[in-house]
Amino acid sequence: MTDASPPVRRLALLGAGVMGETVLSGLIRAGWEPGSVVATDRRPERAAELEAAYGITMTSNVEAVRGAETVLLVVKPQDMSGLLADIAPALAPSTLVVSMAAGVDTETLEGGLPSGQPVVRVMPNTPAQVDEGMAAISAGSSATTDHLDRVRDILSATGRVAVVPERYLDAVTAISGSGPAYLFFVVEAMIEAGVHLGLPRDVSTELVVQTMLGSAKLLRESGEHPAILRERVTSPGGTTAAALRELEDHKVRAAFLTAMEAARDRSQALAASARQQRTGA
Ligand SMILES: NC(=O)C1=CN([C@@H]2O[C@H](COP(=O)(O)OP(=O)(O)OC[C@H]3O[C@@H](n4cnc5c(N)ncnc54)[C@H](OP(=O)(O)O)[C@@H]3O)[C@@H](O)[C@H]2O)C=CC1
Numbered sequence: 001m002t003d004a005s006p007p008v009r010r011l012a013l014l015g016a017g018v019m020g021e022t023v024l025s026g027l028i029r030a031g032w033e034p035g036s037v038v039a040t041d042r043r044p045e046r047a048a049e050l051e052a053a054y055g056i057t058m059t060s061n062v063e064a065v066r067g068a069e070t071v072l073l074v075v076k077p078q079d080m081s082g083l084l085a086d087i088a089p090a091l092a093p094s095t096l097v098v099s100m101a102a103g104v105d106t107e108t109l110e111g112g113l114p115s116g117q118p119v120v121r122v123m124p125n126t127p128a129q130v131d132e133g134m135a136a137i138s139a140g141s142s143a144t145t146d147h148l149d150r151v152r153d154i155l156s157a158t159g160r161v162a163v164v165p166e167r168y169l170d171a172v173t174a175i176s177g178s179g180p181a182y183l184f185f186v187v188e189a190m191i192e193a194g195v196h197l198g199l200p201r202d203v204s205t206e207l208v209v210q211t212m213l214g215s216a217k218l219l220r221e222s223g224e225h226p227a228i229l230r231e232r233v234t235s236p237g238g239t240t241a242a243a244l245r246e247l248e249d250h251k252v253r254a255a256f257l258t259a260m261e262a263a264r265d266r267s268q269a270l271a272a273s274a275r276q277q278r279t280g281a
């Protein structure tokens, strides 16, 4: 007798854009069989590109979630309610639904899914592309510690994972979710400054990128407070003190605070509009 039931797909990844491909490529690097992952995207040319790059099957959202142990939602917050409506009827009750969307809270996700569906919300970041990601995860009302462990296993292939209360996730989004963009912005500004000071662009780029990498490594490996490490660079009456004074005069520290408040507020606004989309209010 042949077994006509479909093979168990361990993971269905819906929305294979920047963050979706980041997770997908990490799983393949970590040794996941391409046959254990299916993915979807709206654009056929994008689907063909990912099929060729990773040897996975690209399919429709409804097909992808059938038989999946875990469904990973990696679409923009604005696309979430439509996606939930599409997949809800095809989900098995035991399937774990994991969302990476900024702002969309577990209550809203659960509201768009069958009652009792386990849900975990994640805020990842793009350094997962080089296995140095930072992700924070929070359980929805029906998710167990086993579900959290499963998500931790998936994400720890590409970096660190912290379990946090969901009320922290808007702040997490502002700090580590969006964080790589602020650091790239600083790097960009320093490279331009080097060019302004007369350095060839390639030399300036190498100096800045290695300084960023070395400083991050020093912070991690020394375990010292950043203020201590900064003081060690700052000779009395020297060059660093002259530069830091300009940064303080230009209120760069205060600008970081207001920038991250703005990111937190935006995450909360996305949450409100996702709630509104769901309830139609
Ligand atoms: N980029 C980042 O650094 C981070 C992103 N996130 C979160 O990840 C999510 C995705 O972001 P990101 O990858 O940057 O965005 P992208 O736009 O790059 O990726 C989203 C992908 O999903 C596709 N898509 C949209 N709707 C559907 C659907 N119904 N079915 C299948 N595919 C669909 C989009 O197609 P199309 O191009 O046609 O719209 C697009 O390819 C967001 O919710 C974001 O908040 C979280 C942390 C960090």
Ligand SMILES: O=C(O)[C@@H]1CCC=N1
Residues within 6 Å of the ligand: 102, 173, 177, 178
């Ligand atoms: O900018 C955004 O909305 C997403 C969430 C965190 C990083 N990128």
